[in-house]
Amino acid sequence: MRKFLALLMLLMISMNSTAGLVNAEADDPVLTSEAAVLMDTQSGAILFGKNAEVKMYPASLTKIATAIYAIETASLDEIVDVSEEIEKIDGTRVYLNPGEQVSLRKLIQGMLINSGNDASLAIAIHLDGSMDTYSKNINEFLKTNIGVEDTHFVNPHGLFDENHYTTAKDLGLILNYAMNNPDFREIFGTKQLEWDGESWDTTILSHHRMLKGEIPYEGVTGGKTGFVDQSKQTLATTADNGKLKLTAILLKSEYKRKIYEDTIKLFDYGFAAFKSSQIRKGETFTSGNLKFKASEDLLVTEPVEKGKRIVDKDGILRIQNGKGEIIQAIELKPLIGKKPEAKTETAPEPKQSGLLSVNTILGVVVLVGAAGVWMVNRKQKKSRRFRSR
Template identity: 55%
Template sequence: MTVKNLGGANLKKIAMVLVTILLINSKLTFIAYADPTSGAPTLSSEAAILLDQKTGQVLYDKNSTAQMYPASLTKIATAIYAIEKGNLDDIVTVSSKARNVEGTRVYLAEGEQISLKKLLQGLLINSGNDAGIAIAEHLDGSVRNFSKNINEYLKTEIGVQDTNFVNPHGLFDPNHVTTAEDMARITQYAMKNETFREIMSIKELDWTGEAWSTTLYNHHKLMREIPYEGVTGGKTGYVDQSGQTLVTTAERGNLSLIAVTLKGNTQTEAYNDTIELLDFGFENFKTTQIVKGKKFESEDGVPFLATKNLNYTQMKTGDVKLEVTNDGTLTVVQSNEALNTSFQLKEVKQNTAVASSKASSPDRDQEQIPFTSNISFYFFMLIIVLGVFGMVYTRVLKR
């Protein structure tokens, strides 16, 4: 492409034309932004994903649909399932099976009675496998029934299709699998729940049980030991077969992110990968909201409005335009086509009574013109009559 040299006057004319086009075409909104792909993270973990929590937009992925072993990330699904199905005030009796499960525990005693909410705290903060078994048995009678029901819940309520859990805690089983994308979607769904968000964000908690009294500390290092600005929650996981697994949620300004890494070789690699993902997200993206009630017009002038707040992800610099078709589809078109998204708007029906009233108003105005003229005529005639009457009356008096 050949670029001709443009003089200052020509540049001013072009600028004026562009500004005029932007002002006239109210159906399109333009914002500037740049392609950040050159700065995309290089990760050591075998699978990873970065998600905009509000919009669900994938900002980065690496093998995100490959089925892998989640380890204790499973407990995120167990927690939201229990919160939505159970009663937090329920008192749970701990079984022998829960008491004797291997791995990380909160050292529940057999026969101990404890609230479901406290079990959820032990599950998420200290990654208690015994708490997971106790929850599963309380909700569904057995781990087997729990597994069947939670898999159905994950498919029907959350919509993930590549996850199969056979226990509530994530200890290794060759059939216990998920994907980075599924884990991000499960976390996104769970973070909409206030109780889940509250427990997920706890950094430390005093714990008093029959067999163990201590302070529980969240295992996620970005929550405490190496704090990352904006982190709102996280869950760690590890078994030999899964490697290091990590889910992290973070928020700065209007952007909320979910980062998932699976099968890191070491903790250091998993945390470095997570920090790279979050840095990449916060440096390059933002969430933009179209407020409920905002009006739009299609190219043919058909009016539409947003019936709820609509969020979409965009890069911080570059081109974004909003296009509305005659069927009410609002499409957010961006330079990075992967960020394109669509919403359905509601058509605004014109009030026929008002339209009819407006249409007939000119006729009424025409009727008012002679009416006003008649008033003036009658007033003028009255003055003449009074004048004549006055003259006659004066002559009669003189006689």
Template identity: 50%
Template sequence: MKALRCTTLVALLLFSFFVTVQFANAEEPSLSIQSEAAVVIDGKSGQILYGKNENEKMYPASITKIATAIYALENCELDDVVTVSENAANVEGTSVYLEVGEQVTVEKLLIGMLINSGNDAAIAIAEHIDGSVEKFSEKMNMFLKNNIGVTSTSFVNPNGLYDENHYTTASDMAKITQYAMKNEQFRNIFQMQEYQWDGLSWDTTLITHHRLLKGEFPFEGITGGKNGFVDESGQTLVTTATRGDLDLIAVTLKTNYKDVPYTDTIQLLNFGFDNFHTEMIPKFSTLQSNGKNYIAPEDLYFSVKNGEQYKENIDPDGQLNIVNDANEIITTFPLTPEIEESETSTVAVSNPHTEKESSIDFFPGYVIVLFLFIIGFLFVRKRRAKKEY
């Protein structure tokens, strides 16, 4: 009996050890982010994977031009010809040295604005689309709110020059960039490392100011980026990266040190790539719950921690909830009731494949504990049998 108690105690201690190791491995590694605000999101699902003061209002500087670019791409054509005004040519700060009366295509202005951070190019675009900087800013803010869903952003110019009423958040900037990255024309410019600029008064090779994009900090998978700086905002940075099927967007806001946005961004991207993956329910898939069928209205992307189980539950209102191990809702999607005779594929509400995969790491611990317990139990039985014999 004493031997049985000892065996049981050993088994329980081993079980406790394996559980402790499992949860220790599941803990998120600590990040040492020096920028005052930062966020990394899944570029497909939009879910925040890590945030620091991500909802605090901050001054963005030239990363504003990401918003200007996507608004312009949806409101004019790349081959539109813009006549540069005196207001645009004389704007302060970084420029591509546009001359009054110079005629430049929107595409070339977007390249000069994103690669070389030309404030003059940004003003020229704004005036071309809406007639004035003020009207452009007003309409762009409406666009950002209505089309993208930002909640804490107000831009009063297209280039990011300081104004106390010109602000955003790390979270909003990540949303804006996620939206912009869906546009192929934006992606093509955003990833450019250099461009041969042939202007009326300036011929040169533009080289991106984003140090990760041009390889100063080696990092696999960088797909685009924009930096910014004014005294009031400090250094700001937006970066996109892809490895395999995982797209990430990292935003850092406010630091006075030039290297910090890049070291922070590397931490954020490594954290995302090391700990998460993206799942997807295809558009028009049928999901079943309580005898009712629902349709996925579009490809539904959601982010899951590596090794984490999740379930798909549909509530009575037809809303799909993705629920994790701790019974917390990861994200939700509205579904459409299925129309009769819909020709769609059927997807089970639960995801046994994911649950099976995420159970693999934990499985050996149970097996070893069970094995040791059985061996101990048989050993005790054998000794007791000998005594009784």
């Protein structure tokens, strides 16, 4: 009997230990890349960061910005006359010829899928005429339309220049913004494409090993690689598990294998620890005696466990994780109460004032007094008449 009880207790301890492991919060991922950010693609919530606001060299991740800038400022059906300047370009190419006529869409495909530096340069010169004008315009576009704060680009391809820099956070913002555009999403998620050029007929392939399936990961929807000596390996990837959409940016990894391992760690962490929720238009929140509401349907990202929604006196809704860290902040609108509707009931008669009541009493007293005098006079008259008889 004692042996049975001892075995039973050991079994219960084992079960409790297992349950504790299942319910434990996911630990922050440990990365080898020098900088990183994990964001919700739709809500923009920052779910993890490592040196996310440190200025870094992005290499070919620059082409994400070039692509969305071109898509939103020109027609994809425009025909581009390839500039002679493309002959001077270094690095990866799609082997364009000077004077070759190519649609803007095809150039963006060659730039994002095969990382063609010549395609990038042809796009920039077509849009703005020179590198100086291109640099001025794309930086203004990124700041005004997307809200980046620590980015400055001097070229469209990402070849090294000490004045060409960004941050993991800014690249996440740029990629999230671009993913709202269906043309960008399609090209960014393309694994291969038949390329028919004047001097190069081939099938171009994405360089992103997770997107191609060489490194299996379910739900990858797009990706871009980058490398120059100064930036080392850089990688941008998007993924969707059907419930949550994630954006991962990794910068400055010494080894290509390691940067993919870091990306997988970020996605595993994000999909396990967070969920996407919707706040409906008109939903109300309170802060003390103050009330606020959502002015539109909103997507928020919340921890699967131990998350909190906190609203301050200014109507800022903050989503916190179990550590008290803010992962998203949303501005709500003050809730203005409705004016009371007019009543159809008959209003009660106004009360008499105190002065009116006193006057009424005095009037009654005077009347009673007069009646009394009249009665006395009448009795006296009767008495005299009686005595006269």
